[in-house]
């Protein structure tokens with residue numbers, strides 16, 4: 001699978017979810033008139049009395065789906081449901097092994113699937129199957145198909161929509177919910193395709209136009225498509241007062257609310273906070289809005305204090321974070337690629353190895369290196385903990401590996417302007433292992449622009 005977009009989208013979804021969890025089910029008046037006022041960042045306590053940064057079913061079900069896609073390389077409905085069962089019954093894909101905030105329709109579907117093992121009948125049918133529980137977890141599937149569309153010349157729309165609707169129907173088996181997931185796909189595809197060419201609102205409008213065009217030609221869909229009429233002209237939707245927007249659990253209102261938050265804000269932060277402060281199904285509205293906004297703004301747009309507070313870093317790292325690092329590393333070093341070929345191995349890689357890989361990956365000239373690294377470090381233990389750990393390893397004579405880690409860190413420090421690492425750490429590594437030819441490591445920018453530091457090193 002091409003993982004482009006996964007990290008940005010999934011991280012945005014998880015962050016939005018975590019922001020909304022403490023105030024879920026509160027109406028917007030209740031949120032506004034709380035002692036602390038509207039939500040402005042990660043909070044602990046509240047609805048589920050969870051620590052700040054805890055994310056819920058929206059993220060867990062999306063992560064279970066992503067894990068399935070990663071492991072099977074395709075959309076395997078049974079494998080997805082098996083992983084969803086693991087989440088519901090065993091606490092897998094949660095920050096701390098504790099499952100909470102399971103939606104009623106999803107729960108019913110899981111119970112039914114456990115009894116019958118049938119993916120075609122487990123989802124609820126009828127008009128009551130139009131909660132937002134399919135839409136909230138559809139992002140990995142949308143990204144999977146968007147990437148597929150971008151990598152082939154033929155039109156994959158039919159297959160994509162069919163597949164997306166089937167994944168949605170695992171829990172919510174109604175055309176209306178299916179259309180919401182389909183619209184999500186068209187928007188996702190347009191953001192990924194035109195990210196650097198169009199402005200965000202143009203991409204969203206284009207996605208919606210394609211969705212309306214597709215569904216209006218499809219038998220039996222027109223009477224359902226009409227529910228999404230308010231989305232058809234986003235310039236009109238933009239003018240809506242917040243009073244006209246409802247952040248409820250109803251899939252139509254939920255999608256409209258999420259898109260309204262995206263098109264009426266200019267940053268990731270403002271978008272997800274606006275979604276949360278609409279009240280009601282706060283975490284899901286923000287998860288849907290955050291996922292799509294994340295695809296556009298990138299994970300680097302997530303405020304650093306939110307990154308440091310987010311819970312379940314290990315789960316997130318294993319499932320979403322390593323993908324972008326992996327791709328960076330692959331772009332730089334083919335040997336490394338061969339060594340770590342096979343995504344499963346990433347689950348057992350140590351943090352040290354990951355940092356080493358980041359070091360390689362970020363010494364390329366990619367534009368978003370600094371943001372990649374900066375956020376990655378925030379996701380890890382504190383930077384100093386990492387550095388000290390490597391220093392201890394160095395003292396134990398853990399040779400060349402440590403050198404490359406420290407060189408990587410030094411390079412990253414420079415690129416990201418990251419505070420905390422001292423140049424002495426690099427010196428010690430270099431002196432201790434003076435047989436290392438650093439010119440081979442091609443830290444081009446390091447060499448070109450950091451002359452003062454290089455002079456110091458020579459003196460040393």
Ligand SMILES: [Mg+2]
Nearest residue numbers: 056057058101
């Ligand atoms: Mg939730």
